[in-house]
Amino acid sequence: MATFDDALAYLKGENIRITPQRIAILEFLTEVPTHPTAEEVYRAIEEKFPGISVATVYNNLKLFTEIGFLREMNYGSSSSRYDFAITPHYHVICQKCGKVSDFFYPRLDDVEMAAERLTDYQIQSHRLEIYGLCPTCKNITE
Structure with missing residues (x-):
């Protein structure tokens, strides 16, 4: 995937439900230049979606990783970080x-x-x- 629009089109093409929370998570991941943890993703969008749970964030990160447009990076015992993988690096x-x-x-x-x-x-x-x-x-x- 190269952009938010590409990722969204892929989700639609796979008949994966497009929820406002899913869009917010995806937007954050494609716009942030860092490699956030699930907790950082949660904190970034919880104000816009006060009812969102950390589990929802984790489930969506897992889905995006399984689909292949997000890479989970685990470095030892610290929390995993997520990378919206665009090009090999x-x-x-x-x-x-x-x-x-x-x-x-x-x-x-x-x-x-x-x-x-x-x-x-x-x-x-x-x-x-x-x-x-x-x-x-x-x-x-x-």
């Missing part, structure tokens, strides 16, 4: 505050091919994470 994660930033780099297809040759696995995908301190946390420690 990688992530840099702050070890202090947990901020996740995208960076684009040519796909590492040669690494997948090498892993396949060396292990005899049938490689289907890969994920690259780089850890460090974000500019804000770096400036606090200096």
